[in-house]
Each structure stands twice: as structure tokens, then as C-alpha cells.
Amino acid sequence: MKLFVPGRICLFGEHSDWAGGYRRTNAELEKGYTLITNTNQGVYAEVQPHPTNLILKTTLSDGTRHGPYTLPMEPAALLAEAEKGSFFSYAAGVAYQILTNYRVQGLEIDNYLTDLPVKKGLSSSAAICVLVARAFNRIYDLKMTTRGEMECAYQGEIKTPSRCGRMDQGCAYQHPILMSFDGENIEVREFSVPTNLYMVIVDLGAGKDTRLILNQLHHCYPFAENELQENVQRYLGPLSKKITDLAHDALRQGDAEAIGKLMTRAQQEFDEHLIPACPSQLTAPVLHKVLNYEPIQPYIWGGKGVGSQGDGSAQFIVKDKESQSRVIEIIERDLQMSCLKLVIEASRHVRKAVIPAAGFGTRLFPASKSIKKELFPIIDRAGRAKPAIMAIVEEAVNAGIEEVCLIVQSGDIELFESFFKTRPRIEHYNKLSKENKAYCDYLVELGSRISLVTQDVQEGFGHAVYCARDWVGNEPFLLMLGDHLYGSDEPDSCAKQVLTAYEKVGHSVVGLKETPIAELSNFGCVTGVWQEDQSMLSVTEFYEKPDPEYAREYLHVDGMDADSFLTVFGIYVIEPQIFGFLEQNIEHNFRERGEFQLTSCLDELRKTDGFSGYVVKGRRFDIGLPEEYRQTVIDFRNA
Template identity: 50%
Template structure:
């Protein structure tokens, strides 16, 4: 964070779920069904994100300008900082709903003596690609109010307000998405009904990842609605399969992934990514085949030209044809994967290197 005449400069990263997607909201059902296990996800922030300048206004409004990752600007648009009006905008859906939902949660829980100008002047994070772009803007709004008005919120506090803001919209996200508040540190998040715990993950060797924009479309809301019908209690064999996937199978895979990360065994980590994808296809895919068949994702994961360069890979976020994550064998292979997929498949690639860290 820096302060100059234009206000406070802020950055919020996207987030990449390495393992455990969908177990955040599934684990929150534990209080309604004792057979449900805690959700466990391993998450890391991306180097890409959203940048904004925030400054105080005397008027009780939020004046926001946004910029997408292609440089296209929208706004300024104004939201009156009045709870009922904000809630109506949040429930209407669309991009501004995330902003309005977070503002609503802030206003009903904190005294905010004024308004805010928020200029999202630069965005390097790709939208609607499973990298938590909606959560990033929610965290950005919470962080901007926190820093400008000195609300004394912790990172967890910003994350909680962002989550509550997003679920005030038609989005059915879980708490994992707001892990972007933690930046580039890999963390293990555990979801036990309404109790969330977050701890840093030991990483003994760097992870050389490539995030591949599949250039297709996905509908996260449809995916979530389809899968969430299986909770809290399954009623069909396919729904029972989803409970196994997001419960005991996920516990095993995330546990083994943590061991591989602590040992610096990236080859084993890649194998676990492939296994996680296979199980997801088998047990989650039938519940939303129109979104989760994901032909473009599977074309990339099995593409012959990169098999000798990667240890493994899987889908990102809610899955579907949004983004693929590939774990490369090293930095040179990371660059080659980007070159191959760009030149041969015309796909945009984003290298992401996660540096070693001690457990915390």
C-alpha cells in the first residue's frame, strides 16, 4: 500500500485453487449433516490481480471506475451508500452487484463517515476464468474502505466481509474464493460448518505453473447450482458420488499433496493433480455435463506437445472450460509450455511461480 495525492494505492491478487475446489461450500453443510467431512483446499494467490487507487469523499457515495484486463474502462458509476439501495443492486446481479454487496455488509457492521472514490485503473487478472475475479473486487472494496477509514480490519476481517458481500448477490460461492486476500502465500483452508481455519503451507521446492486461458466459456453459477443440489443430504447415486469426492477422497488427496509440497516432490504433486481431475470428471461431471464435460480443458491436459514438459495438471476453480493449470517440470519447461500452447493452439498463457516457504 502506498499513499500519494491520488489516494491509497492497493493491489489484490487472484487466487488459484491447487486442490479441493468445491469443498469450501460443501464443508459448510457439516452442521446439517454429520456425515459430511470438513472441506479442505490448498490455495495460492496469483501474480495477476487488480490495482486501484482509493480516496475519501465527503459525499456518502461510492464512485467507482473499473478497467478490465484488455484495458477497457467503465464508469465512473455511483452507488448511494444506503443499505436498502445497496442490497437491491446486489440482488440484481451483474458486476456491480459484487461491489454493492460488499458495501452493504460494510455499512451494516461499521460506521463509515463519508464516501469513497475507487479507481480500478489496471487489471491483469482474467475475468470469469476460475481465478476468483469477483472475489478480488469484493476484497478490494473491503480493503479500500478499511484503509481509507482506518476500520482496523485484519486480513481475515476483510476476507469475511468480502465473502458476505459476494453471497448477498446471486453468486453461490464458498469462502475459498476470498483467499485472494492473503496474496501469494500458499495456504490450507479448512471449512468445518461455519468455522474457517487458515494456515500457511510448507513448500520445499518452487512450483512452476502455467495458467492457460482456454478461450472458451463457462458458467460458474450453473455449475454451483447443479452441484449444490446434492447437499446437505444426497438423494441419488450421483449425488452420493459427489459427497465421496468432496469428502474422504478430497481429504486423502489434499493430505498427500501437503506431504508432497513439504518434501519438494513436484512430480508426485503433478500425479495428484491428474488423479484429482480424473475423480472430478467421474464423480462431479455427471451432475452438470453441459458445463463439466469441458472438451477444451481435456484437449489441453492431454496435448501431446507438452506431455514431456509437465508433471500434471487440472482444471481451475469451479472447473469447466475456463482455465487449466499445468505443473511444469522446471522454469525452462514452463517457458516452453507457454510457447507451444500459444503457437500451436492460440491460447494465452500466464506463467505463475510459487516460491518455497516455511510452514506458518
């Protein structure tokens, strides 16, 4: 298994992690807030299980190879190595943390490439710790969330002499995050940016004493005894919070110019309030020379120091991709300093939806022999009669989807084309009202968005989804069921809610619904850890149609009633990597209940890429059974 863990850079809110921690003893202090994002550089490794040992081979950023280092997977040996403070200590500390909480064997890690500079405020040691935690998690399916990996990496790193901050292991997340620190309590919120943001990180090539900086600043806590200490607390508290809040808004809007102005403002406030606390390090003449270097000013929106600050590294947000290259060229040529490119990438827009509609409709036989169940009539909220599949397509298109793929049997292509792509015969068209003639035009326009892909042999839900592989390409896609309708309790439709959740977290999302235990045998079920107030879940397991005993033991989610569980709502946004897992099952003829299922592949995608669940504020309506169909016809119009 190959893994990559990036470094991380603090965009705003340096020192706020430990400063917020002092609220344990002084509740009058402001919480700490920080914005961090990953670097494009990091640590690459190939990992595999080992029966007895922890083995690490590593490659430094200069290309030199070290190791293998080998330790038995025994607590005493791992802890002793962690306390030595060597490079291997980070891996040993995390392995010790894993071993004290989980039953695992060993691990072999070949860190074959590192392109992340060390000791430059980019959390290279934290990246190693997250790598080890993630390797154990995925090799042994420990069902840790990203937050769990981050926490394990932190607890492992502090077993070493390193005194890392609480924000460092934020590199575990794939997307920018806003972190808050309130004593021992930490909150993490992922977010996305709507457009690429271009940055330059500069290695100033000068020295700084991070320990001295931290020592002097810690002297200002927990209670200020003079004006200097009050100023430090003021900047790391309310001033930093205000700037970080504004920067969070600017990032989510993709406003590079506003971000640059806030960086400049943050540096000015930092200098005014913190330099007097440690002038020998924070005066930072090299940093300020680079920040104010005249030749780069036309290409940047703003900049500031990195990490604890001092003459370590600088960061700039630049005007565009070309400006990024120009700034690097000028700094490397004129100042002889090395630079890194950083792009905070926009979340990918979901343009495509897949709707399987190739089933026979066994449970609706013999009606399904004469008409496809997806074409069974329903009455919409406007009182218009239409086939169910049309309501599903409209749900997708109205949520912003540009193209829709229907998976159908080859013998049904003409049927679906006739409805979506062909106008009525002229004698029938002339009998329509003016309103319905306009609706004909709407139907044809809707049909222009639809592609038909065949599933010649019906071999399960997973197989149906796999049939759309070539049509989807390398894009995330919305997946909806062909026999489910949806009614939202919110202004946003159910599909739109799930798409919005995807934009927020930047990885696959499944819509969820709270379901009583008596109905679990009808649905796929998930469990996990709440990310937000019982609306967003970090999924730790998918399980198809569990029995009550298994559900009670393994699938209950903290905070829910004992006999309530989270089941699949019928709307997903899935990354294209799912097709690789489906292909493996099909090539190896791995079937479940005689068919190629989707659920087990979703669980594999969860292990490698992460998966969130969103509790949809709305209702699902099933048309797959006679009684459910009858009730849907009654209820959907008023949904």
C-alpha cells in the same frame, strides 16, 4: 494509497467449500478441504477517503475504462445497487457491509489496471470485493484482520446476485492457504513453500455452464439417495481430503513432481466420480485434450481442471522456469489458447539480524560509565562467563542467521572489534587452556559474521533500527534487543521459534509474552485475533507501554484472563518496508516522548502489510535495570 489484490486459483479441493457446508444438516459428511494460492495477476487501485460518497472508476482486463460510478454512502442506496448485479454491485455490496458494522465516511477507488482475466475461475469478482474491504480497512484503520477482510468481502458479494463459494475470497491472503469447511465454521492456515513452483494457467476458450454444474452437484446433498450421489459425496469428501492432505505436504516440501502426480490423480478421480452427475459439462473434451496434449508432456509434472471444472481453464505444474515458457509457447502456437504464468514463490529466507547496542545504559549508571551494558558479564548454560551481547549474537546465529549487525556508538567500535574480531595478545593466548584456545577461534569465526554500524546520536529505538537500513537492504531481518537474553522451553530457541513463525505466515512477526496488567507500563503491548490455539495472533494494534485503563478497554485479547495481556517479547522478524515508515517520521521530526520510536511504525506496517504475533515458548531476561540484571545472572544459567 495504492493497493493490489490478486486473483486466486484452487489447486486442490474444488467444490469442497459448499460440500462441507452441508455438515450443518448431515454430520456424517466429511469436512471440506481446499488448497488455494494467489495468481500473479490481479486488480490494482489507488484509493483515498471521500466525505460522503462511494466512487469507483474501473479498468477491465482489455484496457477499457468505465465510470466514475457514484453512490451516496447510505445503506438503502448501497443495498439497492448491490442487488442489481452490475459490476458496481460488488463494490456497493461490500460498502454496505462495512457501513452496517463500522462508522466510516466514503471512499474513492481508481482501479487503474486489471490484468486478471474474468470468468475464468480465477475469482476476479472476489478480488474486487477484497479490494474494497481492504481499502476501507486501511483508510479508516478498522483493525480488521486478513480473515476479517475475507469475511467482509464474502458477506458483501452475497448481497449481489453472485453465488460465490466460501473459498473465493481467499485471495485476501498473500500466501498459499489450506482452508477447511465444517458447516458454518471455516479455518484458514497460511503456509509457505521452500522453493519457487512454476505453473501455467490455460484459458480453454470454450464455454461451460457453472450454474448447471453446481445445480446438478447440489442435488447430491445433503443425503445421498443413489450410487451416483454416493460417488459425488465420496469424491468431495474422503477422497478429496486425502489428496488435499498429500498435496499440502508436497507443497510445503516444494516437491513439484509429487504435486503434479497428485493433480493427475485428482483429475482422474474427479472424472470417475463427478462426470456422471453432470455429463454435458464435466465431460469437458477441450480440457482433456489439453491435459493430454502430447507435445507438452516432457515439460510438465501434471495438470487438472480449474474451479468448478468443465471447459473453462486448465492448470499445469511444470518442471522449471524454462519449461513454463516452453509450455506456453506450444499451447499458444498449436492450440491458439491464451496462457498465464503463475509462480508460487518461496518464502524469503531471513539471513540478517540487527541488534541495537548504542544506548548509554542510564539505568545502570555508574557501572555503564565504565563498561557498556551489552558487555556486562553473564554465565551461560555451560558455565562459561561471557558478555551479554555474545549470548544474544549466539541466539541469532544458532537460529540460522548468517550475518549480524550491531548498532553501536562511534566511540565504541574499537571496543566491540577488540572483543569479536581480535585475538588475545600472544602472551595471554599462551596461558589459555586448550579448550579456551579453541574458543578463541570460535570467537573470531563468530566475529566474522558481525558488522558494526554507528548511531552517532541516540534518538530512540526506531532511530537505532533505521541506522541499519543500508546494511539490511531489501530483505526481511531478525531484530533483537541488546539488553535482553532469552531462554527457551522448547528444543528450538526463542529466535528460531519466531523465525519459524515467519516462514509459516510469510509476513512480519513479533514475539509475544503473556504479561500481567501490573507490568504493562514496562512493555510494548499488542492486541488482535487468534489464528491458532493461543499461539499465533493476527495483530490489530500495537501500543507502547499502555496504562491499565487503556489496556482493559482496547487491548484485551479474547480467551485470556481479564488482567493478562500480550506484550512484546523482544524478538521480531520485520519486512524491509519498515524503513520507509521510520524515514517518514525522521524526515518530519515526528517524535514520541522526545524520541523516534519503533512501535508506531510497526503499527503502520501492520496496516499495509499485515503483522502476526507468536507467543514464544520461553522466558526473557532483562539486563537493563540493576535488580533485573542481578536476577538474570542467577536465572539465565539454568534457563
